[in-house]
Amino acid sequence: MAISPASSSIKFLFYCLSIVVLVGLVNASRFDELFQPSWAQDHFSYEGEQLNLKLDNFSGAGFASKSMYMFGKTTLQIKLIEGDSAGTVTAFYMSSNGPNHNEFDFEFLGNTTGEPYLVQTNIYVNGVGNREQRLNLWFDPSKDFHSYSILWNQRQVVFLVDETPIRVFTNKENQGVAFPKDQAMGVYSSIWNADDWATQGGRVKTDWTHAPFVASYKGFEIDACECAVSVAADQNVRRCSASDKGYWWDQPVMSELNQHQSHQLMWVRANHLVYDYCTDSSRFPVLPRECDHR
Numbered sequence: 001m002a003i004s005p006a007s008s009s010i011k012f013l014f015y016c017l018s019i020v021v022l023v024g025l026v027n028a029s030r031f032d033e034l035f036q037p038s039w040a041q042d043h044f045s046y047e048g049e050q051l052n053l054k055l056d057n058f059s060g061a062g063f064a065s066k067s068m069y070m071f072g073k074t075t076l077q078i079k080l081i082e083g084d085s086a087g088t089v090t091a092f093y094m095s096s097n098g099p100n101h102n103e104f105d106f107e108f109l110g111n112t113t114g115e116p117y118l119v120q121t122n123i124y125v126n127g128v129g130n131r132e133q134r135l136n137l138w139f140d141p142s143k144d145f146h147s148y149s150i151l152w153n154q155r156q157v158v159f160l161v162d163e164t165p166i167r168v169f170t171n172k173e174n175q176g177v178a179f180p181k182d183q184a185m186g187v188y189s190s191i192w193n194a195d196d197w198a199t200q201g202g203r204v205k206t207d208w209t210h211a212p213f214v215a216s217y218k219g220f221e222i223d224a225c226e227c228a229v230s231v232a233a234d235q236n237v238r239r240c241s242a243s244d245k246g247y248w249w250d251q252p253v254m255s256e257l258n259q260h261q262s263h264q265l266m267w268v269r270a271n272h273l274v275y276d277y278c279t280d281s282s283r284f285p286v287l288p289r290e291c292d293h294r
């Protein structure tokens, strides 16, 4: 069949366009595959594989995983707001639904230009939180992307920054401490104004003349046991907790930090810890049971 020059060049143009579109899709697909905007979609923008969330004096923005998960590891690469980020909070967290929910939080508390971000972590079990820890980082998290991960199995919940553990919540059910292991969790991130408390105890307010405040994301990874909503919750729990599935996060070596990681955690705590609820005896005259390290 003869193809006229005009139609073949149109086909070629179409071919080129479709490659551009496909490459665009491949780069952006990790976000789209796993997540969707949950509010303020007009505060989202995409640059290739990178997603930007914007906070201005109209709105923040947030996204959520399309699915729920039990156990496994979730990682986001985040570049936090550059320059003046005082009053803002960028959060990355996992949460179950319902009144007795479980939640694992990373909250990045902004600061004035040149002053350090604080990373607050918290853990809710059966609806009860009040387990804040705060630390500063060994790098400027607004200059480049860094990876932030939550590892969750039946023995521990580990918060990691560039694969360095910054916090471990160990399963101490044998000491009567509740541990999150029977509720599927979604993965979330959001950026919002919290200038009533976030920066220097709420003394520094958001300077809206510096808006928009932009946090960037890429490298969306969820390696976890997916819990289909169409499947009954207890069936999901059974399947994701089964010891015969060979999930890598259930391997014996994953039940606690290895020696290298323990040393890393000790280094982080010695050099970067700013606040630990476990040592706050004015707030907790009787320290929570999980704080007992004996």
Ligand SMILES: *[C@@H]1O[C@H](CO)[C@@H](O)[C@H](O)[C@H]1NC(C)=O
Pocket (backbone or CB within 6 Å): 109, 110, 111, 112, 115, 116, 117, 118, 198, 199, 200, 201
């Ligand atoms: C902001 O900077 C001040 C001064 O360096 C510091 O005390 C504070 O912990 C930093 N972070 C936040 C979130 O306030």
Ligand SMILES: *[C@@H]1O[C@H](CO)[C@@H](O)[C@H](O)[C@H]1NC(C)=O
Pocket (backbone or CB within 6 Å): 057, 058, 208, 209, 211
């Ligand atoms: C904040 O938003 C209002 C509109 O709601 C706008 O008029 C004002 O200029 C904004 N302020 C700043 C500092 O951007």
